[in-house]
Amino acid sequence: MKKLLGITLFLLVVYGALMVSHENAASFDTHFLLGQRIGLYGILSLAAGLLIVTGGIDLSMGSLVCLCSTVFGLLVVRYQVSIALAFLAMILLGGVVGLANGLLVTKLRLQPFMVTLCGLFIFRSIARWMTGEAKIDELAQNLGPLPDFFEGAIAGMPVYLWVLLLLIVVGTIFLHFSVFGRYFVAIGSNERAARYSGIATDFYRIFAFVLCSVLTALYSFLALMNSPSVAPSTTGQNDELGAIAAAVLGGCTLRGGEGTIYGMIAGTAIIQILRMMNTFWGIPSAVEGIMIGTILLLGIIVDELLRQRERSRSVL
Amino acid sequence: MAHDPGRGTDFKSVLPSVPAIEARGISKRFPGVQALADVHLQAYPGETLAVVGENGAGKSTLMKILGGVQPPDAGEIRVQDQPVAIHSVKDAERYGIVVIHQELNLAEHLDVAGNIFLGREPTRGGILRLVDPIIHERAAAIARRLGLDVSTRTMVERLSVGHQQLVEIARALSLSSRVLILDEPTSSLTERESARLFDVLRELKKQGLCIIYISHRLKEVEEIADRVSVLRDGRNAGELAGAAIHHDAIVRLMVGRELRQFFTRHAPERPVRETPILEASNVRWSAQQQEGVSFQLLSGEIVGMAGLMGAGRSELAETIFGVRTLRTGEIRVSGRRLKLKSPAQAIAAGILLVPEDRRVQGLVLSNSVQHNISLASLNTVSRMGLVQPRRECELAQRMVDQLRVRTPSLQQLVGLLSGGNQQKVVLAKWLCRTPTVLILDEPTRGIDVGAKAEIYSLIDQLARSGMAIWMISSDLEEILGMSDRVLVMHEGRLAGEVARSELSEEAIMRLATGGAL
Known part of the structure; x- marks a missing residue:
């Protein structure tokens, strides 16, 4: 609870700073754009965060975004497959990748970090190879009214934010109120104790990997609606790092067993507000990394200090 | 010279009058809890002082203060009658105080010599000399003092827990320490390893070391301590010396009252039903096992399982609970064969395991x-x-x-x-x-006397309600006090069974060490 309060306070401070940073900051347009970005990147943070809660991690998310986008683009542009089918193929691809990661981690007992590091190399490489390093630019004219729809608003709120809101509701019920979520937390905190309690730990860990990759695939689709072109060498680059940063900033720890849906979204919001503030202040985007890195570092230092204080209290 | 009929020479008269270490009026407060209040402690060279008390009585806090892990709020520590300020573990080591914690602190991937000299590696021109035979000779000399009969080039991860502990003690000796504090040193040792540790401690005591020994196992305390200091609720509750050191006397000081019925096993009023609730036949979990394990549990009985560490008791329990893969054999619950793939099936059949750790x-x-x-x-x-x-x-x-x-x-x-x-x-x-079958693996390890008594009475109630209880324990007192019959394991097989009427420590140890009844 203390943690969530801290995150919320921090979010408010950052938001306040954004508001005073520029005369246009309080405008509807700014908020709309911010809503779109949070809606989009929030999905990726949920994907990373839910996996981190079970003690896993996925470094291949950005490369998977690239591969999913490439597959979708090629299907639609080169093979004239319908958008619905191409979308399904993309989600399926995500599912298969997640299943493969999960099986390697649980059945062969490989470390998630290593397995997904390999994925990071492999997926982007496949995408570049399939396209011969060429960009897929002609996507826009094949998507019909879809980009306009997703870029637009329903009841004044960006569609991306509606999508995220839906995921937040489902995710909150899933992680905080369902048996599944309880098992996720237990496995992330102490997998052996969970196994000794009769929980099918392998199943849930695999499930978490599949969930992460499927959400990543969903994000890839929505991101394509936002900018309908694929550049296999850059699309999705470092997306996993942003997502992990948001989740950790929002209170997930890489030790596993800790994290809230609210925190993951708050973490995303903080990062997106910071980015926007940079634009307003005219800070070169080169500096963005320094800001986000420093704030993340401060966040984990505070978290660790709090934890040590708790611990020194408990040890008699 | 006073003569103590129970213990030979009265130790006090032959001891130097200056304590090796003395704590005066130590207080320590944690938020919400006064962990220590005005605690005094003196320990002399050449004696073994046992510090006992229930969990939360303040033993660990006191040892942390002596070992430099935590500073006291008030009070004074004196070494050789000189007040000293101990701010860190390094400080404590400089004054010759070394704490051996319950969880061993060894670098598993270094060899024995590497661990003994860890942090003080002799170098020549900045280059490690651990390969140097002289270092190994120095390490071996210390190891010999402890009867540590392994090569100093052995990787620590390949040693048994008992040997690892001796490596830690060797490290303490290499620091030429004068006060050796051991926190629950036998909690993961076998009987044989414990016995050897005691021999080592006696030898070190003879050489003039001061040994402070913290344990829950009062039998050990009876065996090894020259003096016992009891803490209760963060205060000194009393001291016993020489022949006065006796289980009941210690317990009385620890809890401040008499524990009349510690073990509460009431033999079942009517004979337990003869149809077995759990039947295990020819159970094997490892390719190394020559023969499988077969046994039965009846409802309403408490079956103790004794054996040395590594005899395969926990492995057997984990196999029947579905954590380990069953290589051969079958398990029946109420006559029905159990298909085990994971704990889920065992749990569904009513077999539940309270694990070792x-x-x-x-x-x-x-x-x-x-x-x-x-x-x-x-x-x-x-x-x-x-x-x-x-x-x-x-x-x-x-x-x-x-x-x-x-x-x-x-x-x-x-x-x-x-x-x-x-x-x-x-x-x-x-x-x-x-549950229908409750497997308890070391049910009272590391818990205080009061909670132990409560757990024993609970186990007894559960058995009387018809549950079959299978109690694995390395605590022989507990096995003797609670079991209706005892199964003894030795090197992965069932060495024998002892009925309640024939229960004795000797009978169990004979079987556990590979002998016959």
Whole structure:
């Protein structure tokens, strides 16, 4: 609870700073754009965060975004497959990748970090190879009214934010109120104790990997609606790092067993507000990394200090 | 010279009058708890002082203060009658005080010599000299003093726990320490290893070392201590010396009252039903086993299982619980054959395991009491996959009341409870599923006397209600006090069975060490 309060306070401070940073900051347009970005990147943070809660991690998310986008683009542009089918193929691809990661981690007992590091190399490489390093630019004219729809608003709120809101509701019920979520937390905190309690730990860990990759695939689709072109060498680059940063900033720890849906979204919001503030202040985007890195570092230092204080209290 | 009829020479008269270490008026406060209040302690060279007390009595805090891990709020520490300021472990080591913690602190991937000289590696021109035979000779000399009969080039990870502990003591000796503090040193040792440790400690004592020995196992204290200092609720509760050191006397000081009936096994009023509830035949979990293990459990009986560390008791339990793969053999529950793939099937059949190490296998320490209790029974308190908070809370509250778990609230993190209350939470997790066979692996390891007594009486009640209890324990007192019959394992096989009427420590140890009845 203390943690969530801290995150919320921090979010408010950052938001306040954004508001005073520029005369246009309080405008509807700014908020709309911010809503779109949070809606989009929030999905990726949920994907990373839910996996981190079970003690896993996925470094291949950005490369998977690239591969999913490439597959979708090629299907639609080169093979004239319908958008619905191409979308399904993309989600399926995500599912298969997640299943493969999960099986390697649980059945062969490989470390998630290593397995997904390999994925990071492999997926982007496949995408570049399939396209011969060429960009897929002609996507826009094949998507019909879809980009306009997703870029637009329903009841004044960006569609991306509606999508995220839906995921937040489902995710909150899933992680905080369902048996599944309880098992996720237990496995992330102490997998052996969970196994000794009769929980099918392998199943849930695999499930978490599949969930992460499927959400990543969903994000890839929505991101394509936002900018309908694929550049296999850059699309999705470092997306996993942003997502992990948001989740950790929002209170997930890489030790596993800790994290809230609210925190993951708050973490995303903080990062997106910071980015926007940079634009307003005219800070070169080169500096963005320094800001986000420093704030993340401060966040984990505070978290660790709090934890040590708790611990020194408990040890008699 | 006073003569003590019980113990030969009165140690005090032959000891130097200056304590090796003395604590005067030590106080330490943690938020909400006065851990130590005006505690005094003196320990002399050439004596073994046992410090005992229930969990939370302040033993560990006191040792942390002496060892430089934590500073006291008030009070003075004197070494050789000189006041000293100990701010760190390094400081303590400089004054010749070394603490050997319950969890060993060794670099597993270094060899014995490397560990003994860790942090003080001799170098020549900045280059490590660990390969140098002289270093190994120096290490070996210390090892010989301890009867540590392994090559100093052995990797520590390949040593048994008993040997690893001797490596830590060797490290302490290489620091030329004068005060050796051991915190629960035998908690993961076999009987034989413990016996050797005691020989080593006696030898070190003769050489003039001061040994401070912390243990829950009062039998050991009787065996090894020259003097016993008892702490209760952070205060000195009393001292015993020489022949006055006696189990009951110590317990009286520890709890401040007489524990009349410590072991509460009431022999069943009517004979237990003869149809077995659990039948294991020819069970094997490892390719190295020559023969499988076969045994039966009847409902309403408490079957103790004794054996040395590594005899395969926990492995057998884990195999029958479905954690380990069953290589050969079969397991029947109430006559029906059990298809085991994971603990889920065992649990469904009513076989439940309270594992050996509650912190590693039994509990999710960073979760609340409530979440831990309900973890294995969530299906009973949820609807359509959603946990019903009210029903979960009721379930947890019922178990907490029934087992008298002392916790400020159901939301308290389990990791913050005392060992005894943690163990009760593990029990609660299983008892709300009403088991038919309850496997208890080291049910009272590392928990205080009061909680032990409560757990014993609970085990007795459960057996009387018809549950079959299989109690694995390295604590012979516990095995003798609670079991209706005892199975003894030795090197992965069942070495024999001892009936209650023939129960004795000797009979069990003979079987456990490979002898015959």
